[in-house]
Amino acid sequence: MKVLILGSGGREHALAWSVARSERVTEVVCAPGNGGIAQVARCVPVNLKDLNAMVRLAEAEQPGLTIVGPEVPLSLGIVDALQERGLRVFGPMRAAAMLETSKAFAKQFLQRHSIPTANYAVCTTMAEFEKAIEFFHAPIVVKADGLAAGKGVIICASRQTAIEAAQGLFAGTLLGVVEHQVVIEEFLQGGEISFLCLSDGKHVTPLVPAQDHKCIGEDDTGPNTGGMGVYSTDEMLDPAMTEWVLRHIAEPTVSGMAEEGTPFIGVLYCGLMMTARGPQVLEFNARFGDPETQALLMRLDSDLVDALEAAIDGNLAETSMRWTPGAAACVIASSAGYPGKYKTGLPISGLAAAAKVPGVEVFHSGSALVDGQLVTAGGRVLGVTAVAPSLEEALARAYQAMEEIHFEGMYFRHDIGHRALKKKP
Numbered sequence: 001m002k003v004l005i006l007g008s009g010g011r012e013h014a015l016a017w018s019v020a021r022s023e024r025v026t027e028v029v030c031a032p033g034n035g036g037i038a039q040v041a042r043c044v045p046v047n048l049k050d051l052n053a054m055v056r057l058a059e060a061e062q063p064g065l066t067i068v069g070p071e072v073p074l075s076l077g078i079v080d081a082l083q084e085r086g087l088r089v090f091g092p093m094r095a096a097a098m099l100e101t102s103k104a105f106a107k108q109f110l111q112r113h114s115i116p117t118a119n120y121a122v123c124t125t126m127a128e129f130e131k132a133i134e135f136f137h138a139p140i141v142v143k144a145d146g147l148a149a150g151k152g153v154i155i156c157a158s159r160q161t162a163i164e165a166a167q168g169l170f171a172g173t174l175l176g177v178v179e180h181q182v183v184i185e186e187f188l189q190g191g192e193i194s195f196l197c198l199s200d201g202k203h204v205t206p207l208v209p210a211q212d213h214k215c216i217g218e219d220d221t222g223p224n225t226g227g228m229g230v231y232s233t234d235e236m237l238d239p240a241m242t243e244w245v246l247r248h249i250a251e252p253t254v255s256g257m258a259e260e261g262t263p264f265i266g267v268l269y270c271g272l273m274m275t276a277r278g279p280q281v282l283e284f285n286a287r288f289g290d291p292e293t294q295a296l297l298m299r300l301d302s303d304l305v306d307a308l309e310a311a312i313d314g315n316l317a318e319t320s321m322r323w324t325p326g327a328a329a330c331v332i333a334s335s336a337g338y339p340g341k342y343k344t345g346l347p348i349s350g351l352a353a354a355a356k357v358p359g360v361e362v363f364h365s366g367s368a369l370v371d372g373q374l375v376t377a378g379g380r381v382l383g384v385t386a387v388a389p390s391l392e393e394a395l396a397r398a399y400q401a402m403e404e405i406h407f408e409g410m411y412f413r414h415d416i417g418h419r420a421l422k423k424k425p
């Protein structure tokens with residue numbers, strides 16, 4: 001079977017790597033892909049913001065399965081469009097992807113179905129916002145309704161700064177797009193867990209849990225990024241808590257979407273805050289996370305294509321996924337200056353030596369192949385990922401491989417997994 005993957009980052013590299021291991025897969029095509037993905041897939045250009053271009057490509061390639069990586073194609077309705085043309089595609093339809101594409105929809109949905117989440121208000125004007133803000137105590141969380149590539153959440157130290165943030169969102173000065181709805185949220189405290197599951201519209205199958213590191217600086221300081229690293233261990237969510245999250249969050253979400261006539265088929269990514277009053281939903285994503293996918297797929301010990309097809313066919317209840325016990329960790333190497341301005345086109349060296357470290361795969365987030373030389377092509381450049389029987393060993397392997405790699409200005413955090421390591425006796 002030929003598999004088409006839409007996307008160009010580390011998540012798609014990990015998906016391509018995992019799919020290529022399936023005995024049923026004869027060819028992997030990635031659009032547009034990147035320099036690293038080109039080592040495991042045939043890369044073809046496409047604009048991920050152009051629905052018609054993606055549809056034309058899929059019609060020309062006629063893959064047996066299409067996997068949608070990022071959120072923008074989902075928000076444009078790529079799944080609806082490919083299904084209409086009789087193509088098999090893994091991901092939620094546009095109406096179901098609203099769990100991610102509209103934070104106002106997600107909050108109202110959570111409330112309708114009594115699924116635990118922070119108290120909130122959805123406001124459509126500044127007048128409404130100023131009235132609602134009186135009911136919240138600082139710190140206050142202000143969120144853009146729409147997709148904002150991780151930049152749409154502002155934690156405000158006072159009501160006044162919350163008002164200024166909302167003004168910036170409504171006026172379009174903060175994110176460059178005018179928001180028509182702004183969400184105010186109660187500030188929650190606790191550890192964050194990324195709880196991803198596959199959903200076939202009726203049943204859910206959890207993946208192993210993960211925790212990412214959003215801040216650029218060590219000890220979680222400095223501006224937010226797309227994610228500087230992630231780790232996954234068995235201990236981060238015990239079986240009883242996993243069961244609780246399934247019963248009270250993932251399953252009611254999937255059954256609620258089905259009841260509302262928009263069944264959710266795809267990856268339901270629940271961003272959870274483990275608070276004193278139990279796990280609360282911070283956000284949903286309607287797709288695999290990046291860099292969570294890089295770490296999670298290294299722990300997958302069964303066929304990814306079988307699982308994705310079971311979700312499409314409504315057979316998840318009869319399908320199991322096997323996971324390697326222990327841990328995986330992914331450390332991101334980024335360009336100097338990221339998440340601000342950075343240079344691209346800088347030669348990358350040492351990848352062959354890094355790949356020789358046992359249990360390591362280097363997934364490319366932003367690289368390009370220019371005249372046979374791999375060069376940097378993004379803010380996040382590489383995700384050095386390792387699997388091992390313990391988190392300590394997985395991190396040691398990832399950092400050992402990182403030592404082999406070089407490009408001008410390369411930056412990475414040295415403290416990935418620090419919260420889990422500190423907890424150990």
Ligand code: AMP
Nearest residue numbers: 118141153185186187188189271282283
């Ligand atoms: P989101 O895109 O909604 O997950 O928000 C991005 C990040 O903002 C989360 O990973 C949290 O670290 C933080 N965040 C979002 N909502 C809240 C909240 N209600 N309380 C505290 N932190 C939050």
